[in-house]
Amino acid sequence: MSSRNTTEIKEAIANLEQILDSGASSVTVDGETTTFDMRAVNDRLASLKAELATLEGKKTRRPIFNRIDLS
Numbered sequence: 001m002s003s004r005n006t007t008e009i010k011e012a013i014a015n016l017e018q019i020l021d022s023g024a025s026s027v028t029v030d031g032e033t034t035t036f037d038m039r040a041v042n043d044r045l046a047s048l049k050a051e052l053a054t055l056e057g058k059k060t061r062r063p064i065f066n067r068i069d070l071s
Contacts, residue, residue: 009052016045 026035
């Protein structure tokens, strides 16, 4: 289990969403280039959202029963 609190997780989620919203896969600052793997960013974002939901007691579950309309 993670030792982070909800505030830290929300901050990390906001940072990852900012990366995704920018649409840039690389950034150069003062001659240093950072390249983002967008798939890894998406995966990490989903992981953090699931962790946050678990901490807040809102864990998503698949439905036990499916309704099938055969009419």
